[in-house]
Amino acid sequence: MALLLAQTEARAQDDLLKTLEQQATDSARAEYVQATFKGTRVINGQSVETPGAGTMVFLISHRFGTLNSGAYNFFGLDQATIRLGLEYGLNDRLTVGVGRSSLEKTYDGFLKYRALRQSTGPRAVPVSVTLFASSALTSLKFTGEDRPDHSRLTYTYQALIARKFSPALSLQLMPTLVHRNFVNTRAQQNDVYALGIAGRQKLTKRVALTAEYYYLLPGNTADEFRNSLALGFDIETGGHVFQLHFTNSQGMIEKFFIPQTTGRWTKGDIYFGFNISRVFTLRSKE
Known part of the structure; x- marks a missing residue:
């Protein structure tokens, strides 16, 4: 016993x-920390989010014409530009992506690397950091111009720094460099620096308010063009994230909306548009 x-x-x-x-x-x-943002894009620009390993995202981005184009153009709905994109997670940190925009018949490719992830617990990390690098090639025919092929290229480099402050609120900073191999005049800048800020405020379980703003640092580009501002809504519907938004930028990649935005909100130069993303799992995790 x-x-x-x-x-x-x-x-x-x-x-x-x-x-x-x-x-x-x-x-x-x-x-x-999960789901700082619900998609790989905030509105026009990138978010810190990346697809998981073996996951592919098919993204359709669409912009109509400006609201001030009048009833004859059905307030912009008769005019449209579009971008189709694919993004694939090589692993949980590294993503590769390609896309094609109708604006200037532009092809783009990019890499995103998730350097840090916000976490709690011992040795907590306060922010998420994702590094982004892209190149864009304009295939539009240039009539009457003798330009080398490399003049068609534009490069973008960003550090995306985000923090999810609560289940409802996320903010992100985006220091950015856009390098253009070719500009039209000597006064224009080949290197354009900008600082972006973006946010997401959850309203309901499936709907969130989003905002995005890119401030051009002082220079000739800032004097000639406008800062990009976009407001929108994220709507989650099963495997889709549906984004509706208004912006003064027509282009949907950094080459366009950071150094080439011409629209003024105060004059009604506002483009209504949407992004639709669909996620596919091509390779299951072991």
Whole structure:
């Protein structure tokens, strides 16, 4: 009887030790913050989010004409530009993407690398950081101009820094450099610097308000063009994220909406548009 009682007590102590060890392990494990934004785009620009490993995102971006184009053009609905894009997660950190825009018949490709992820627990990381680099090639025919092929290229580099402050509120900063191999005049800048800020405020379980603004740092580009401002709504519908928005930028990649925005909100130069993204799992996680 004494031996049985001793074995039972030893077993209970072992179970208690295992439970305490498991609790200590769980408490020492970092918890990553999920869904800072609901899509890989905020509105025009990139978010810190990337597709998971083996996941592909098909993105359709659409912009109608300006609202001030009048009833004859059905307030912009008779005019449209479109971009089709594919994004694929090579792993949980690295994403590759390609796209084609009707505006200037532009092809683009990019890489996104998730350098840091916001987390809680021991050694918590306060922000998420994703690095972004892209190139864009204009294939529009230039009549009467003798230009080398490399003059068609534009490059963009960004650091996307975001924090999810609560289940409802997320903010993001986007220091940006756009390098253009070709500009029309000597006064225009080949290198354009900008600072973007974006936010997402959840309104309901499936609807969120989004905003995005890019401030052009002082220079000839800032004097000639406008800062890009966009407001919109994210709507989650199953495997889709449907984004409706208004913006003074016609282009849907950095080459256009950062250094080439001409629209003025105060004059009604506002483009209504939408993004639709669909996620496909091509390779399941092992």
